[in-house]
Amino acid sequence: MQTTQWHERAAQLKIDGRAFINGQRVAAESGAVFDCISPIDGRNLASVARCDVADVDKAVVAARSAFDDRRWAGLAPTERKRTLIKFADLLLQNREELALLETLDMGKPIKYSLSVDVPASANCIRWYGEAVDKIYDEIAPTADSALALITREPVGVVAAIVPWNYPMIMASWKLGPALAAGNSVVLKPSEKSPLTALRMAEIALEAGIPAGVFNVVPGYGHEAGSALALHMDVDCIGFTGSTRVGKLIIKYAGESNLKRAWTELGGKSANIVCADCPDLDAAVRSSIGAMFFNQGESCNAPSRLFVEESIKAQFLEKALALMPSFQVGDPLDENTVMGAIVDGIQLKSVLSYIEAGKTEGAKLLSGGVQQRSDSGGCYVSPTLFDGVDSSMTIAREEIFGPVLSVFGFSDLQEAIRLANATPYGLQAAVWTSDLNKAIQTARALKAGTVHVNAYDEDDMTVPFGGYKQSGNGRDKSLHAFDKYTELKTTWMRIG
Numbered sequence: 086m087q088t089t090q091w092h093e094r095a096a097q098l099k100i101d102g103r104a105f106i107n108g109q110r111v112a113a114e115s116g117a118v119f120d121c122i123s124p125i126d127g128r129n130l131a132s133v134a135r136c137d138v139a140d141v142d143k144a145v146v147a148a149r150s151a152f153d154d155r156r157w158a159g160l161a162p163t164e165r166k167r168t169l170i171k172f173a174d175l176l177l178q179n180r181e182e183l184a185l186l187e188t189l190d191m192g193k194p195i196k197y198s199l200s201v202d203v204p205a206s207a208n209c210i211r212w213y214g215e216a217v218d219k220i221y222d223e224i225a226p227t228a229d230s231a232l233a234l235i236t237r238e239p240v241g242v243v244a245a246i247v248p249w250n251y252p253m254i255m256a257s258w259k260l261g262p263a264l265a266a267g268n269s270v271v272l273k274p275s276e277k278s279p280l281t282a283l284r285m286a287e288i289a290l291e292a293g294i295p296a297g298v299f300n301v302v303p304g305y306g307h308e309a310g311s312a313l314a315l316h317m318d319v320d321c322i323g324f325t326g327s328t329r330v331g332k333l334i335i336k337y338a339g340e341s342n343l344k345r346a347w348t349e350l351g352g353k354s355a356n357i358v359c360a361d362c363p364d365l366d367a368a369v370r371s372s373i374g375a376m377f378f379n380q381g382e383s384c385n386a387p388s389r390l391f392v393e394e395s396i397k398a399q400f401l402e403k404a405l406a407l408m409p410s411f412q413v414g415d416p417l418d419e420n421t422v423m424g425a426i427v428d429g430i431q432l433k434s435v436l437s438y439i440e441a442g443k444t445e446g447a448k449l450l451s452g453g454v455q456q457r458s459d460s461g462g463c464y465v466s467p468t469l470f471d472g473v474d475s476s477m478t479i480a481r482e483e484i485f486g487p488v489l490s491v492f493g494f495s496d497l498q499e500a501i502r503l504a505n506a507t508p509y510g511l512q513a514a515v516w517t518s519d520l521n522k523a524i525q526t527a528r529a530l531k532a533g534t535v536h537v538n539a540y541d542e543d544d545m546t547v548p549f550g551g552y553k554q555s556g557n558g559r560d561k562s563l564h565a566f567d568k569y570t571e572l573k574t575t576w577m578r579i580g
Contacts, residue, residue, distance in 0.1 A: 086181075091417040094181075095189055102133035102279070104140060104303060105286035107147035108296025114139040119276060119305070124192035124425040124432075125416050127461035133279050136304035141271070141312035144300040148242045148269035149318055151297030158239050158267035162218035169214030169265060172292035176207040179288060183253065183281055191249050191278040192425030192463065193379055194416050206257040206285075209561075212545045213261035216563060225574075232577040237570040239267035240345065241320035244313040246306075246334070247282075248326045249275035249427050250382040250485075256282050258549070259323045262565040264299065271300045271319070273310050275326075277427050279303035306330060314338060314346075321345040323568060325384075327483075328508070328554045347558030347568045349384070349550050351483045352511030355504030356387035356540060357526065359497065360395045362516040363538060369403040373489075375541040377411045377467045380423055381487035382431075384555075385512040387540050389473075389480060391500045394493045401450065401471060401491065408451045411487075413464045425462045426486060432463040435486030439468055442479040447490070448472040475503050483509070497526065505531045510552030514540045533559075 102121060103110040112118075117135035122128070134140070152158055157165070176183065184198035193202070225233035245259035252274055263270050274282035279301075286301045302309050310330075314322055314337035321344055324334045331348040338346035356375075362368050375387050392400045414421035426432040432455070439453045452466035465487060473480050473490040480490050494500040504513060514536035515526040527535040533551040536542065543549065548559035558568060 088418040100131035102131040104134040105301040124463040136302040136309040138312045147297040152269040156295040168293040173207040173211035186280040194421040206253040209257040213265040217265040234575040244322040249277035252278040258560040325349040348556035350556035354512040359517040360393040508554040511555040
């Protein structure tokens with residue numbers, strides 16, 4: 086589709102910003118709304134329901150009723166499987182609409198909304214649908230005088246709070262296993278990107294997921310989000326977002342009913358390139374591409390790049406030659422690979438980090454400026470700093486924008502020490518031809534995922550999550566079922 090056609094479709098969109106509760110679109114009980122502003126050009130996309138405690142309670146009541154009468158949980162796993170697969174099929178059938186909503190809402194290029202976000206979301210829902218009738222319970226190896234059954238049961242009402250950087254994908258990572266296991270869900274999307282979540286709920290109903298099983302309450306974190314975390318009838322909460330808010334979620338869970346709280350939080354991932362890297366060009370492409378994908382608004386972005394001194398100049402030369410291919414452009418142009426920062430607040434934050442880098446002595450090699458300001462949108466050029474010291478702000482804090490910090494190293498053990506010298510532990514990577522070095526470094530790096538001679542490659546079959554203050558939860562893979570199910574032992578005396 087041509088750029089002009091995407092702009093025409095965007096102009097013709099009629100967006101319903103009401104909440105989705107018990108199978109219906111509803112206004113907030115208070116009647117309050119907030120403006121959903123596109124970072125592409127500053128236009129107001131829709132007035133969205135500003136849900137608060139009353140709306141959250143209404144959604145939780147609907148979810149509890151749906152769970153208790155077993156309209157979804159009581160179905161055979163094969164029935165839930167068929168419905169979830171249909172849900173995935175319908176997401177793909179509505180691919181262009183969903184991709185357009187995602188791009189308009191948070192600024193990512195339509196190229197990737199179409200090719201990554203919507204297909205990945207559908208694949209996630211389908212994968213968990215396919216998995217649910219293939220997971221067996223257990224019989225414990227007890228004495229002959231007893232029979233002990235170990236079974237999984239859905240936990241009940243699941244609250245899911247998801248961020249703005251990958252709205253559909255992050256929602257699907259919660260919805261897939263939670264729904265497949267038989268739970269009811271109340272989803273709170275970010276106020277910065279609520280539109281695809283609301284549309285997904287309508288599509289889920291069309292697929293046959295019963296009313297009340299999947300509810301969406303848009304709103305602000307301190308209103309709708311905290312209400313979910315504090316609600317006494319929510320059994321489990323899955324949260325993806327900042328470490329600061331994640332700590333509040335865990336606190337609220339403890340203050341209420343001690344609900345399970347699973348958090349996937351921030352990152353400051355280290356990417357180590359050794360002199361014996363098997364393919365320097367591949368390392369450059371992967372390092373730069375993974376960093377600037379999604380405008381750098383990724384919790385697992387490899388924002389700390391450690392390059393062995395003997396190849397550092399060559400690496401930087403190749404990296405700088407690649408930088409022009411990641412320049413920002415119109416997100417509705419299918420040739421654009423870097424779009425808009427999600428909003429003015431985040432843009433200001435990213436620019437302040439760039440200024441801090443310059444002030445504290447880092448060497449700005451490329452980018453570092455606001456762009457396309459005449460569009461009314463929020464854009465910043467991909468930014469590369471060299472000569473970064475671990476004490477600098479840009480080396481310590483998660484920026485969540487297109488800012489890459491480069492460090493030199495001569496001693497691999499020192500690089501590993503610096504890589505681990507962070508409160509985060511989401512992902513990491515090492516590039517080397519030495520198998521022993523690769524294994525030893527991977528073991529030494531404190532991160533939930535360590536890539537070897539690659540970055541940001543994954544699959545639904547492997548878990549995603551981190552160590553330390555990157556959180557305690559794992560999305561994706563069969564391990565995600567652990568978050569949304571209870572283990573029950575049924576002990577029977579024989580004879």
